[in-house]
Amino acid sequence: MLKESTELVLGADPANRQWLLNGTSAQQDILLSFRGWQYTAFYASVSVAGSGSGSEQTYVHLARRLLTRKTWDVIVFEDYPQVTDDGHNTIQIGICRGDGTIHLAYDHHSSQLHYRFSQAGVATDPKHVVWDSSIFTTTLDTLPGTVAPITNITYPRFLAVDQDMMFSYRTGMAGLGSEELYTYSSKTGKYVSVGTYLEGNDNNPYINGLDYFNSRLHVTWTYRDFVPFEGWDKSTGVQHKQQAGPNGIENNHDLWYSYSDDLGRSWKNDAGSTIAELGKGGSVRCDKKDIKVFSIPKGCGAHNQEDQVVDHEGGVHVLNRDTMDGHMQWKHYYRTPQGTSIYPLLPFLLSDDVFCLGVWGQSPLPNVTALLGGKRGVMAVTKQNDIYFVLPENRGTNSGDKSAGTLTILKATKGGKFVDYELVWTGGCYSSEPRVDRARLHDDNVLSLYLRRQELDSHLATIVVREFDVATI
Template identity: 45%
Template structure:
């Protein structure tokens, strides 16, 4: 069993919104450690005000002398950009470029113009030399540095993500609406300080791909996703239409289908399937992955099976790929439903041609998505929320078992949202840092207010 965590409060979660805007599974790195400092990004109002919300960025030194305990959090608010749209898609994303120490943020999108800013060089490389102030960041930009604002994909952005690759940083986004969209990939060079456009790596045919994440290990970029088929509705082809921005329907999760996989050994210029065959490369006839690309489907899962979008993926220390999702299908049933929806741990063995297997987990109550994480010893942690009751459960799947076992190791109450994990800290220090919402409150706020918190579990004695 895991010991109970310590937790610290970063700020107040918004109190008067219909839609939650913090702690969503598609925030790939809302909490991340870099060179001994931990960073977290979230939305919060100022003081006790309800509106508007502002992007808040927090940092702390993890080994503060003389006792080598984490230092206190420093939190800055970027008050030049008020966030006012009540939409759960409009989260904030965080990325750090190792080569030049720049911190990157992208925020407030649901089929909107790109909103992005980044810091001065060396802010994360030499943090003790910089005061923690908004003056270290650019204003909100409508383009990526080095690319023009006229770049077509910047006009209709949803779900941006960052992914660290060696000294540089990848950035991806969806261009288009639910059920009718494509994914684009960009590379930030820490040497030049500019982005280059890699291309439209995922193309939806009367559908759009929803990625579980981008994972980079040992020179290989891994990508898993599900498709959402498109259902036409009145006004869908009207450029002024906004019905697709509602939280559910007409193109909702009931139209999700198939779990797919591809990888790239050249940072997205070409892609191979699970059998090691190149299926897309720049300058070739097939320059993008689409629904008909050979060998991309790991599990054929029909619509209406409970499959969700953007749950979680990680790559283990040996290069095996792990995906968390949920379905109502019984394992090995050939597509027959068991009725109840259960989380599933899907696992692909390392290497080209590695076999995919699935492991059923506990029932999935509610729509809140879970998280996967890799420990320092190579085990997999599965963090599962029960959003209806404010419970959170952690299970462990061991490297020694080939990830076939799953054992409950912790359960807690008063926790909400979709848990986010600091993957670098867990893998380096064997400390699990979770970003979540909790039934606590900062001084001066009303009882019942949820707070944005960090829970720290020590996985060693």
């Protein structure tokens, strides 16, 4: 079992919001370590909370700490009040390793870009930086290097790629959207559009993550089919800009996979064939061959945006859920590294959807209960290539609600073929979807989690980072 942990307090969660803003699965890297410092962000008020639900103005708080310290340095960006009570409108962080810039995107649900970035060197020379808002730009609606304002954005995310960085987001709406991709150069300080890499076709892809390992981008996703609703085709329509819009989880289906060996300019299917060249107008679409790796029909519980991670041998791990075995279960889906034979996957139930260079399998997770639409979990890989699953108790059927429960942590080892799931910790009272600092686990053997701790007998909650030393387990 994991030893007792350390808890570091960031601040009070907004008290008068119905939906979660801090700690949701779409925040791919809300907690990240770089060069001995840890960075995170959260929404909070700067004065006494308002008197009614949704009345509270919150502001982006950007925090950092030296990993040897337990206290945070915090910047509050008071020039941008966040007022929308919608759990989609979260904060994302990116750090470009090459130039040391920190990038923030925030407050999006089919809306105009809200983005700011720091001066160069802030993350590469942190000891000599005056940590205040003056080192950042104001809120921008364009990316450096682009001209036109970017509109209709949901679920932005940053991804470190060697010395540079990538930026992706969904355009459109639930059930009718696509995924866009940009690259950011540390040499020029500018973004360049790569194009639409996942194109919706009367549906939209919900990605489980975007990962980069050994010069390869990996993406897995589920599709949500579109069901027309009154006003969907009118520019004044706002029904889709809600926590629970008119196209829901019941329209999600299947697990899909593609990869790119040239930073997103072209994409291959599971069999290794090129299926889309963005420079020639191509895009990955649901009618492409050998990209569906598991059949999960609509109405069978596949969640949107659960999680994925790539291990240190190139194996792809996906966390999601389905009812394909007769009841709702969290599932661990796994693709062996390219060129690996079927034999290491024998404990898994193999997929019969594709013939691929790797082999896909699935296995249910023990000691946890999943609900349709419930809170989503997260995974991370250790230096030893073991996998940790961090899973929130599912009580509510909307992942954005504030229902609280215990947290369960499972461990699966490379030596156990990733199916020797061991219960290593359960406890706490948390009301968010856990997020993890993947770099800290790999570099320091510390499982560092971003959580919303629910106060007992109160509607109040605190944003915390809880850390477990996993070196001796």
